Amino acid sequence: AQSVTQPDIHITVSEGASLELRCNYSYGATPYLFWYVQSPGQGLQLLLKYFSGDTLVQGIKGFEAEFKRSQSSFNLRKPSVHWSDAAEYFCAVDNYNTGKLIFGQGTTLQVKP
């Protein structure tokens, strides 16, 4: 069965430091992969997506993610974190056959001044 694992429940980084959020997936075929962000009291916003092609994907707000098939990973990165990046981040994989998005448990990012 398809699944998504985000190993880190909480991460705290200092403002200006780099960030990497981990995501591992289990999927039989070539996956469609996504990262979403949820600010407090808000809905989810799509940060970036990977369907095929270049394994390094650029997204909004200065985020990028790298697809590594050999590691079944799709980690999210940002070179310099801003206080406004504090939020919950969700990785998701698409079951293309059903259109069903499968989400990880989420990682809460705290940014220290």
Add this chain to the structure above:
Amino acid sequence: EAQVTQNPRYLITVTGKKLTVTCSQNMNHEYMSWYRQDPGLGLRQIYYSMNVEVTDKGDVPEGYKVSRKEKRNFPLILESPSPNQTSLYFCASRARAGGGVFGPGTRLTVL
């Protein structure tokens, strides 16, 4: 503006009183879904629809119904709400190869 709208945004109700949460999208997306979000449990899919008149159960469908009579609308129906359905609900729509647009959420409390 491309968006998914949900109504109501907040609802407090009592056990057993039928309710409907509406969801509408203006992007002509094929896929629509309902999720509930609970602390410690993440996002769990309730139902999804791949097109008009095509719906299927997600991970937690018990106690919920949906319908997809028109492409733009995907209402969530709770025939007899119970306290364990107190949650934050999100509707989402996406094209077949798209990332999806989420609604703002509906916070439901069942007393």
